[in-house]
Amino acid sequence: MAVYETVIGLEIHVELATNSKIFCACATSFGDEPNVNTCPVCLGLPGVMPVLNKSVVELAIKAGCSLNCEINLINKMDRKNYFYPDLPKAYQISQYDLPICVNGFVDIDKHGERKKIGITRIHIEEDAGKLIHIEDQNDTLIDYNRGGIPLIEIVTEPDIRSAEEAVTFLKDLRGILVYSGISDCKMEQGSMRCDVNISIRELGSKTLRTKVEIKNMNSMKEVYKAIKKEESRQIELYRFGEGYKIIQETRRWDASKGKTVSMRTKEDAHDYRYFPEPDLPKLIISEGQVKDIKQSLPELPKDKRKRMMREYGLTDKEARVLTEEKLVGDFYEAAVKLSGKPKETANWMMTEVLRVLKAESVIPITSKQLAELIIEVEKGTINRTVAKEVFEEMINTDRSVFQIIETRGLQQISAQNILEEVVDKVLTENSKAVADYQVGKTQSFGFLMGQCMKATKGQGNPNKVRIILENKLTQ
Amino acid sequence: MKITRETVKEMAALAKLRLKEEDIETYVKEFTEILHHFGQIGEEDLTQWTDEDLNSESVRLREDKACFFENKEGLYRNIKNRQGTAIRIPKIVD
């Protein structure tokens, strides 16, 4: 029976993190009233002209550098002509045959080994407006606030072989772009969009078969599901000798139905009639500018992970979790610098801090506060259980560790005589448990420990209490 | 490059124009004549002119500063069909 191989290439559109649009000074903010962030230029009124935003060029070069691309020092803008209601000028200013970046790659991790995913090209283009369909209305509304928002389109080589690889690649790409400050890459908000090109061939074959484009996936999960679905759809057809039914088309991922659906195309393959944009002379970039931008790149996720594993003795998993978001990694390192306890700090990050971040979308304490907390535990001022309480209070108020310990009298009790008194009392009051323990019921020890900790309102130094209890029980 | 009725219809469709049946013949004739005349440019030997002229000035760029377009009323006044500030068109089925 034939073994099939999945061949996948991705086209990713990323919104650049600029203050103003690509060709006019309208704001790029999200979620405002329809058409409030528009002007004659981005509405395509008669007589208007585009002027290219400096930041767009810088961020595009930065993206190219962060993805190991060659920068085309001379590149140009072109018009892509087609009619659609979200496209005011009836052409999109994009880049056709001379894009700003070419020939890059991203190294992804494939079962412990490195795999290179090639980046064919990156080009600059403008976004279109948004069509709003309202349930019971017989019309469609258009909001051009998004029209003219700067995008880069990143096209990969068909080097991806599975849904898992695709998602791994997207996660790595997102990490790189977010770290570099190029975009916030929020798929759910649309600042990162992914289209998939997928075809199937027999394993070992070098030729590519008919590919299908899939659109409309709003999260990494949906990308995964859509690829899996389309992959099996195509393989099924090949297996039954109906491969001819696979046509080069665009299919829409329908999340509610869980399958890809053929889009009713009114026109055949578009004839975009590309030609150079006459209103924008060529873009000429200097080697010096590229060098400067390359040097300004921050440490990217992969390098950061490696370094953190080395410097802090973290595992690969720990490093990955801590570098998934740039602010988490930065927070962690700042905290370690102060606390001097990388493993402890990692633990706190992964259990408590990330939990809060997920719930509240921000970390409401400073790295200094976390470090102070960890230091106090190390010093023995409080134990870990109490520390968790302190943490909670820090999250909800803006008081410091010391203030909280102080005002609530949470210092750990380590004084031998006090603890001995407590243990004696507990043993006296729980003679049955003591008896049980002495006939071999070891779980009674746990019960007695619990009683001791309760008696100290949790502030007893657990190790000390344990030793004292053990001693007294064996007497 | 023969211009046929089909060619003219295709051109009109791409340009979102509707032509009257009776006008198509006229267009075929006109376009044939015009394109034949202008197509003679193909007879020029232009092999040495394939390279772009390297006008050394790069396109002038704009500072990334957001600025609000004040005259929104003037902007919206030209829109024939609106719902609030959104533009209204007959329903689009994707």
Next chain:
Amino acid sequence: MGIESMRVKDVQVGLRRKEFSDVELVKAYLDRMKRHDKNVKAMITICEEEALEQAAQVDKKIADGKSIKWMEGVPTGLKDNICTRGIRTTCASKMLMDFEPPYDAGVVEKLKKEGLVILGKYNMDEFAMGSSNENSAFYPTRNPWNLDYVPGGSSGGSAAGLAAGFATVTYGSDTGGSIRMPASFCGVVGVKPTYGTVSRYGLIAFGSSLDQIGSFGKNVEDAACALKVIQGHDPKDATSREKGYDKDYVSIMKKGVKGLRIGLPEEFFGKGVDPEVRNSVLEGAKQLEKEGAIVSSFSLPIPESGLSAYYIISSAEASSNLGRYDGIRFGYSASHCDDYQERVISSRTEGFGNEVKRRIMLGTYALSSGYYEAYYNKAMMFRRKVRKLFQDAFERYDAILTPTVPVLPFKIGEKLGDPLSMYLADIFTVSVNLAGIPAISMPSGFSKSGLPIGLQLMGNEFSEETLFRLAYALEKELALDKKPIAMEVV
């Protein structure tokens, strides 16, 4: 002095000497429009209220003893493809019949800053496509020298209106000769400046790599003054040049022409040129020689292919520029259509005139896959050749002299049924736009039938001052401006 004969100098002096107020001046022009425009049909919109208000402000300044700017108070008019905020700008098309731009074009900002008074918006060929002003959706403009004849196009209204005495200076746009050709047909001076020296922001685009706004004047000095006001860098236009503007045309042009080398390209004086036109223009060249210029012939084999390249490139760019006209955000909307696609198609079909539709389809064809190489790409290659040929020519010559149009003004309706023959009228003007160089058309004489003939001077980039020098000297020699203005006869 009749208002129709007033030059810029007369207005400047008259205002400062308080011989008349600006309001009186503006009223006189408006009156003249009301009397004669029913025959000439040069106007689309007359801005009576706004103009009188602006004039009143000028008068107040003068009354208060304040000094006014050098061109302040001079009444002018604009071709109706230049956006004026709050004043409808139609491109003489049904498509934009009620379009009110929410912003001023770059040149309008400059005109307002310098204090010129805008009297109105002038008729033109629809979307600047045409050479006779017969393609206007409103009505054809008529040549003031003989109302049965076309004024030329596409800035026919600006040229005819000026010749008929409706303003002191006017402005038009030139993509393939649209200023120079009507200037020639209407017996006035028309200037197309170096590409990039006048802002295109707010000029409703036709052929973006070819369009430039330029000036009309009844004499060379007026055209030069009018040009000086609008030239200059505009950050809203990315093709706007940053340097080369600080030249004082008015004083430089009086320097005389001794030693200036003038080239006469053979291909522009051959068989297809009307003998009266040829003789008149050659006479002009002889006059310049008498004044000390060095005149010689040379070969410049560009007219035929230049015309083809021009029509391919301009139609291609136009087909793209005009895609935005769908009635959705502005302009004519076929609201009777319930289906979106139908609405767009109907709006465009009903809103555009025939010539516009023709060029859009031709342009679409030239860009479409399969034909891009044969048409658009070839045209762009030829354009590079034209640029180089001109560059080479300007090493040997300071200016090139040709007829502006190979034929005399033709009758209204004469060329309407034959688009190709209409296109051929542009054959001597288009190469200038392909190369982006400046050119002036000035009156060189009249035909036996009393129709104006125009002479064209082309120069290298930024050589407007040389062209003005030559034109000024020739104008003095020919002394044509002493002839009676046609409107009195009408």
